[in-house]
Amino acid sequence: MKVLLATNNAHKADEIRHALCLPGWEFVTLSEAGVVSDPIEDAETFLGNARIKARAAAQASGMAVLADDSGLQVDALGGDPGVRSARYAGEDGDDEANNAKLLSELADVPDDARTARFVCTLVFLDEAGHEAVAEGIVEGRIGHEARGSEGFGYDPLFLPDEYGGDITFAEVPQDAKSSISHRGRALAQLRERLLAL
Secondary structure (H helix, E strand, O other), X not given: OEEEEOOOOHHHHHHHHHHHOOOOOEEXXXXXXXXXXXXXXXXXXHHHHHHHHHHHHHHHHOOEEEEEEEEEEEHHHOOOEHHHHHHOOOOOOOHHHHHHHHHHHOOOOOHHXXXXXXXXXXXXXXXXXXXXXXXXXXXXXXXXXXXXXXXXOOOOOEEEHXXXXXXXXXXXXXXXXXXXXXXXXXXXXHHHHHHOO
């Protein structure tokens, strides 16, 4: 079974391959499959955006597709950046700009009010269009400075509760992170559902 990953993000693709690791299944990115799919993600929820990506990639390829939408919700910011996590600092922003904006927005917020969570929603569509959905959440808080070189996105600022709020996701080795991360949890849930098909 060849499954198209509705992404060209190498970090994300590696995490998905490592977590799912289903016998006889091959996961390829859009670029690896030679598929162009870049729909407008204008839903207000992670599930909505994941569905947009999955359906667009399925229509463009005719293949089984796995899409995800994920992001960071910060309580002190009313749930922002949320579905706009990748574009928080603007369409041309990058991880560094997004992190800088987040730190700026939280500059006067005390530690006990810096609670946040990463959310990941996965949508799998088989070749017949049947859908399976999974979601993973990891709670934590936002630190005051970027630390660590593992991971990407907001990982250098996010202090997961599982590590007592002492180290960032970017300081956790990938293997350990996969077992507790939002994407890791969603993938574990999805793996069980796919094995039951």
